[in-house]
Structure formats: C-alpha cells, structure tokens
Amino acid sequence: MKTSAQLPALARLPTQAWLRRALSALPPQADVSTQLNELMGMGLDKLPLPGQGATLQRWQALALVAGHSLSLAKLYEGHTDALAILAELGEQADDAASCDGASWGVWAAEAANTRVIITPTSDGAVLLNGTKCWCSGAQTLHCGLLTAWYADGRGPQLVRVAMHQPGVNVSCEAWHAVGMAASASVDVTFAQAAAQLVGQPRDYIARPGFWQGGAGIAACWYGGARFLGEALHQTLRELPPEARGAFRPAALGKVDLALHSTAVVLRDAAQWIDNNPFADARATALRARLAAEGCAKQVLDEAGRALGAAAFCRDARFARAAADLPVFVRQSHADRDFTVLAENTLLQGGTPWPL
Numbered sequence: 001m002k003t004s005a006q007l008p009a010l011a012r013l014p015t016q017a018w019l020r021r022a023l024s025a026l027p028p029q030a031d032v033s034t035q036l037n038e039l040m041g042m043g044l045d046k047l048p049l050p051g052q053g054a055t056l057q058r059w060q061a062l063a064l065v066a067g068h069s070l071s072l073a074k075l076y077e078g079h080t081d082a083l084a085i086l087a088e089l090g091e092q093a094d095d096a097a098s099c100d101g102a103s104w105g106v107w108a109a110e111a112a113n114t115r116v117i118i119t120p121t122s123d124g125a126v127l128l129n130g131t132k133c134w135c136s137g138a139q140t141l142h143c144g145l146l147t148a149w150y151a152d153g154r155g156p157q158l159v160r161v162a163m164h165q166p167g168v169n170v171s172c173e174a175w176h177a178v179g180m181a182a183s184a185s186v187d188v189t190f191a192q193a194a195a196q197l198v199g200q201p202r203d204y205i206a207r208p209g210f211w212q213g214g215a216g217i218a219a220c221w222y223g224g225a226r227f228l229g230e231a232l233h234q235t236l237r238e239l240p241p242e243a244r245g246a247f248r249p250a251a252l253g254k255v256d257l258a259l260h261s262t263a264v265v266l267r268d269a270a271q272w273i274d275n276n277p278f279a280d281a282r283a284t285a286l287r288a289r290l291a292a293e294g295c296a297k298q299v300l301d302e303a304g305r306a307l308g309a310a311a312f313c314r315d316a317r318f319a320r321a322a323a324d325l326p327v328f329v330r331q332s333h334a335d336r337d338f339t340v341l342a343e344n345t346l347l348q349g350g351t352p353w354p355l
Helices: 016-024 032-041 055-068 070-088 209-238 247-275 282-307 309-314 316-329 335-347
Strands: 104-107 116-120 126-136 143-150 157-162 168-171 185-197
Touching: 016 032, 016 055, 032 070, 055 070, 055 209, 055 247, 070 104, 070 126, 070 143, 070 209, 070 316, 104 126, 126 143, 126 157, 209 247, 209 282, 209 316, 247 282, 282 309, 282 316, 282 335, 309 316
Parallel strands: 104 143, 116 143
Antiparallel strands: 116 126, 126 185, 143 157, 157 185, 168 185
C-alpha cells in the first residue's frame, strides 16, 4: 500500500458552481449512464482523494450530484470511489487498455450463498466464475472492481474486470425496485471471464480508504435529503405568511435542525479524516452514515407531511427523490451499525463525548 506522499493527486473540482452548471445542463431525458459519461467528459469525476486535505470538497460534489439525481449519484459515487481505490492500491484506471477512460463500478456486497471464485492462470491473470449481486450500473459501465474469493477460502480479493467481454452476463430478473430504478443494481454472472488482481487478499477492506469511502456515502444521503428540504423551504418562501399555517413552519424548523446537525457531523468527519488519513475511520464513518440516515428519514417525513400529496403526485423531481432516498439509505446496515458503534464507544476510556 502506498504512503500519502506517493498517492497521485486527482484534480480538484474548481468550484461547486461549475458542477451545478454542468448538472443543470445534463440532457434531462438521458439515462444516468449517459449523464455520468457527460460529467466524465468534462473532467468532473476527478475529485480530490479522501484523506488528502480536501475530503469535504469531495463530499460536497457527491451531495450536489445526489441533489440532482440519486440514481446518478449512485453511479457517480461508485465511479469516483473506484478511481480512489485504484490510486490507493497503487493501480491506475488506464493501466489496462480495455479500461482506458472507462466508467467504473465498485461491487463489494456479499450476498448469501453466492460468491465469485478466482482461478489463477499461467500468465498471471485470473478467471472469474460465479454470480455477483447488487452491481449498480453493470449493464452500461465499462469496467468493474469487485470482491472475489479463491477456492481455498482466501479473500476477499479485489479484482478488476472489463464488462464488455465474453463470459460476462448481466441479468435484471431480480431487480424490481421502484425507488432507485435507474441505478439498476443487477446480478452479474461470470463464466471464465478474464480479470486482473488489484492488491492482495484483504487489501480492499484493510486499507484506510475503506471506511473513508464508506463515510462518503453519507454525503449522498445528505444531498438527497437536502433537496427535499429545499423543496419545502422554497414552497414556504413563496407562500404569504398567513397562508403558511402553523405546522408547515414547524416542519421546516425540524428539517433545518436535522440538516444543519448532519452537515456539522459530515464536516467534522471530513476534517478528522484529513487530519488522520491512515487511522481507522470506522467510528467516524458510522457516525456520519447513521446521522445522515436519520436525517434522511426525518426530512422525508416532515417535508412530505408539510407539502402533502401534491408534491408526491405533481412534482416529478420531488416524487422521484422521495421514492429513491429510502431505497438508497437501505445501503445502511441499520442496527448492526449502531451495535458496532456502541462496541467502539465501550472500548474508549474516559469521557467519550467531550465538548
């Protein structure tokens, strides 16, 4: 694993305003894969690496994309995470000609009773066999990073694979989601598909960037919740005070507190990661994720109650975000994460919550 000084620096996003303009100019009827390619063509996928001094700027970009489209954010976050993983583990996305300038996905979920098995070949490459579930964007992305296992049980081992090759079959049969439908988290079956190893077994989960990237997901959830909060905010601004009633301002007050509190947690987490780039960020990431999850649920509830059925039925963007956000947030491990956070807290000495 490379040291901080050896990690290549990806270009910094010039301004949030640039990304906002790019998002507003995306073809509205285009699928999310086409929209991702548009952002890549403008260089807006080259975000600062986590833990390199601009983690907050990275997360601000993720939140902006999520506020535009959560399904696009799912692919955008996966692609930018792949670039960061390859940089951290000493690889470059253009090392393989088949993945030069490619769009990437990261597929590390391990579904019950399904594994992708690695078979080494004589030329140093590997062949993949088995099924990988929950592969968002696999129908259209060029390349993937996925966790696989050796037949003797060693793993997880990260591998990279070109998706458009014989031996790669994508199935949509198990994907019935209404929310996040456009992200298409499909099953991929590999049958003697060629791939390359990335690092050694367990490098993927042992690297500092594992939890740093996990915290970045919280920025996507926050961005989706912020969009819903902004819809409520805009509606109340356009209503005369006498038409707002009592409960709508109260709902906005609750939304304000939820979003503000979560933004503080995310800023604190980003600063901690930048100050401790090689430390175990698990507790920091879990706090960020759980705070963003709680915020998303509260904002969705308060905004929905205050705006009523019209927002869900007559506002296409609000309806889509309201359907997408609960599905995206279920990437959280819920009470399992609370339990892990509690275990971490119990290991600390002294007062765990100083002011």
